[in-house]
Amino acid sequence: MVKRLMRELYRIGSIDFWMAIAASALAALMIFAATEAPAQTFTVLHTFSGPDGDNPEAGLSMDAAGNLYGTAYGGGNTSGVCLDVGCGVVFKLTRHGSNWTLVPLYKFSGPDGSNPTARVMIAPDGSLYGTTAYGGASNFGVVFRLQPSPTVCKAVLCPWKETVVYSFTGGADGGYPAYGDLNFDKAGNVYGTTSSGGYTGGDYCSDYGGCGVVFELSPSNGGWTETVLHTFQWSDGALPYGGVIFDKSGNIYGTASFGGSSVYGAAYELTPSGSGWTETVLHNFTSGEDGGGAYGGLIADSSGNLYGTTTEGGPKSGGTAYELSPSDGGWTFNVLYGFDAYQGSFASLTMDTSSNLYGTIFIGTPEVFRLTPSGGQWNLTGFNGGVGIYPYGNVIVDSAGNVYGTATVVFEITP
Secondary structure, three states: OHHHHHHHHHHHOOHHHHHHHHHHHHOOOOOOOOOOOOOOEEEEEEEOOEOOEEOOOOOOEEOOOOOEEEEEOEOOOOOHHHOOOOOOEEEEEEEEOOEEEEEEEEEOOEOOEEOOOOOOEEOOOOOEEEEEOEOOOOOOOEEEEEEOOOOOOOOOOOOOEEEEEEEOOOOOOOEOOOOOOOEEOOOOOEEEEEOEOOOOOHHHHOOOOOOOEEEEEEEEOOEEEEEEEEEOOEOOEEOOOOOOEEOOOOOEEEEEOEEOOOOEOEEEEEEEEOOEEEEEEEEEOOOEOOEEOOOOOOEEOOOOOEEEEOOEEOOOOEOEEEEEEEEOOEEEEEEEEEOOOOOOOOOOOEEOOOOOEEEEEOOOOOEEEEEEEEOOEEEEEEEOOOOOOOOOOOOEEOOOOOEEEEOOEEEEEEO
């Protein structure tokens, strides 16, 4: 796991910084002391064994019945191209009284996708959509759709039917969709990002096999057609690892982890313009007080304010949680909280009904945190108790305030 992480961080740059973080993390992997944590119950809902998945790197989704859906990077099928590590699994967790049962819905085999690192999203019709970082026809990843078996299944474990919606080539269409969530519009089109492919000019984009794209997939004649909405060119952002969101007017928002005017990433807006889309950079991160390395995507509140995290820089050198607010035709950037050195949050934030923000600390002392607004400031509360190492993904919060997420296990935190 650590070796694979180092290879990936080397591929995306900033290796010296992250090697320092990794050294700190390895010395603290099993430290789970909460900071100002209130009384809570930490419950492990599932520990993976290999055939049912391994190393979940994405958060969870919850349906109306309270079932949880997620992905595991490895495990599952270990034959053919999936030898040793496994090509990954999509799973479902169902509550039975006080217990939870995990069922693998689908095990990837390579040509159909390999190694999912983003969570699956529940479409209005109940089917699941997601991405794999690798695999597909060109090994640059796929967008997939999962549906329950159309026929009655009498077996205990009934796999779902997979359809490869799109297989990336790594060229102008993009490649390596990473940790970002997919999104849907009202017409059923699917939107997302790839962390590579697209523009390969210049000294930087060529080094990474392209600076990445924002794409749309539209149903067409029984299949799907991809349209590239924006191709990053480093100066406007590069390597988008987070997904995209919409506002009420149909504008798209997201982040790029690198590039921009100061190299440390950017937050952007895409606005429909005639037959295309126009990009506006809302903020260029400097790795100063504002932070840098915006790997997680954005979320929005009912007023149109945007929230996100960075992995480095900030007041304490451990990244930031930040807000972007629309103001007089522009945007105002505000740091909500500065994380301690060698922490860093790779995941998108989650907002509950009381406007508290939840996220995960990826490295250092792994934990789930809550940021609570109070008197013009934001106070951090850490929740620990065995979250596990490397919680990449975001958490979700149900109507009762229970928090669900993944690390080396699937967990629930009950207030």
